[in-house]
Amino acid sequence: MSTTTVQGTKWWAGGKSPFNATYGKVMMWYFLMSDAFTFGAFLISYGTIRFSVNFWPDPNQVFNAFPGFGHQDLPLSFVSLMTFILIFSSVTMVLAVHQGRHMNRKGVEKYMILTILGGIAFLSCQAWEWTHLITGEHKVLVNGALETWGTTVSKNPWGPAVPHEQLSALGLAASEHVTTPGPVAFGGYFFGITGFHGFHVFTGVLVNTIMLIKTRLGHFDQRGHYEMIEKAGLYWHFVDLVWVFVFLCFYLI
Amino acid sequence: MSNHSATSEITFEHAPAENTSRIWKVFWLLSFLTAAELLLGYGHARHWYGGNEGLILFVKGVICILTAFKAYYIVSVFMHLGDEVRNLIMTIVTPLLLFVWFIIAFLWDGDSWKTLRNTDAHSRPNIENIKHHAPASAMPGEKP
Numbered sequence: 001m002s003t004t005t006v007q008g009t010k011w012w013a014g015g016k017s018p019f020n021a022t023y024g025k026v027m028m029w030y031f032l033m034s035d036a037f038t039f040g041a042f043l044i045s046y047g048t049i050r051f052s053v054n055f056w057p058d059p060n061q062v063f064n065a066f067p068g069f070g071h072q073d074l075p076l077s078f079v080s081l082m083t084f085i086l087i088f089s090s091v092t093m094v095l096a097v098h099q100g101r102h103m104n105r106k107g108v109e110k111y112m113i114l115t116i117l118g119g120i121a122f123l124s125c126q127a128w129e130w131t132h133l134i135t136g137e138h139k140v141l142v143n144g145a146l147e148t149w150g151t152t153v154s155k156n157p158w159g160p161a162v163p164h165e166q167l168s169a170l171g172l173a174a175s176e177h178v179t180t181p182g183p184v185a186f187g188g189y190f191f192g193i194t195g196f197h198g199f200h201v202f203t204g205v206l207v208n209t210i211m212l213i214k215t216r217l218g219h220f221d222q223r224g225h226y227e228m229i230e231k232a233g234l235y236w237h238f239v240d241l242v243w244v245f246v247f248l249c250f251y252l253i
Numbered sequence: 254m255s256n257h258s259a260t261s262e263i264t265f266e267h268a269p270a271e272n273t274s275r276i277w278k279v280f281w282l283l284s285f286l287t288a289a290e291l292l293l294g295y296g297h298a299r300h301w302y303g304g305n306e307g308l309i310l311f312v313k314g315v316i317c318i319l320t321a322f323k324a325y326y327i328v329s330v331f332m333h334l335g336d337e338v339r340n341l342i343m344t345i346v347t348p349l350l351l352f353v354w355f356i357i358a359f360l361w362d363g364d365s366w367k368t369l370r371n372t373d374a375h376s377r378p379n380i381e382n383i384k385h386h387a388p389a390s391a392m393p394g395e396k397p
Contacts, residue, residue, distance in 0.1 A: 011338070011340055016264050018338075018340050019337070019338060019340050019341035020262075020265055020337065020340075021262070021337060022262050022263065023262065029344075033345055033348060040352055040355065044355050044356060044360075047356070047359065047360050048359045048363035049363065051360050051363030051364045052362075052367045052370075054371065054381055060294075075295065080287075083287055084287070087287065090327065091276060094276050094331045095276060097333075101269030101270070102269055233331075233332075237327055237331045237332045238332070240327060241324055241328065241332075244320055244323050248316065248317065252290060252313075252316050253313045253316060253317070
């Protein structure tokens with residue numbers, strides 16, 4: 001195939017797909033485009049609310065824990081692990097597609113298994129992070145009384161810190177870290193958007209598992225092509241693409 | 254032409270890539286861009302930029318641009334959109350341009366709400382930069 005023959009083609013003359021792609025693949029692209037608008041709407045809504053308030057929690061304070069490291073301050077560390085897990089599972093997915101193009105069933109199986117494991121690893125990380133946020137205990141000064149809060153959709157313990165003078169007025173040591181309630185929208189946006197993304201990862205793992213089973217049963221060899229792997233791959237890469245933006249909006253900036 | 258053409262809808266079959274070198278090249282590129290983002294973000298977490306608001310905003314802008322490059326490589330190479338014909342690329346990319354307007358308009362709106370709240374709809378001086386430690390007024394025995 002040379003580029004010149006593609007350019008000389010009368011794509012809109014009828015009798016062929018003007019997109020040089022199968023119906024299924026074109027529709028997968030349109031689904032992903034609509035899904036991009038859904039995620040985009042969520043993230044832009046989050047940005048709008050964040051721009052509309054005077055104070056927003058510092059992600060480096062909220063997301064600074066790593067399993068097994070107790071209360072050490074390790075900003076960005078756990079989310080880096082999650083990001084690299086997802087990038088790597090994206091690579092194994094594109095390698096599975098590559099093996100499929102070469103009609104190599106064993107290769108497809110191997111890389112699909114690795115991709116599924118990557119997806120499960122990511123979901124496990126997310127489960128840990130959610131649990132850590134929800135069950136974490138933080139001292140919050142609410143209407144003059146101390147309360148212990150976790151991060152939920154209705155409670156945000158990550159407001160501005162209470163100054164030392166006020167701590168001693170309350171009979172607390174100056175070293176104590178006490179905050180005031182932060183903007184309540186924080187938890188809703190974080191759990192809503194990462195949850196919606198995690199649901200996509202979960203669906204992607206399911207789709208990839210079905211594709212692995214179909215590969216093992218030899219369905220694609222019978223069909224003569226591995227295009228289903230390519231379509232599942234498009235969805236999986238989209239999930240990785242969304243994470244790139246979730247990572248940017250919630251953890252980096 | 255490849256012998257496993259999916260359907261007659263395909264006019265030109267893309268020849269499958271000979272090896273996986275391009276995939277690994279993009280993997281290292283994505284890893285490098287992510288590492289650069291993390292380094293810049295880590296600098297923010299460790300207060301390398303001091304209290305310089307302009308510098309922090311610049312660093313965040315650089316991180317956004319690096320993210321845009323990551324998105325481009327994922328879509329173009331991993332999703333193979335770059336290998337598709339121009340008609341398909343345009344039908345996907347053109348609608349997404351709406352995001353340019355969405356982002357500018359909505360963030361502008363959010364900022365406008367903030368100003369309206371801080372100035373009580375422009376009826377008093379802006380209170381944004383007054384340190385507000387919420388409980389101060391609600392402390393028992395203190396005047397609001």
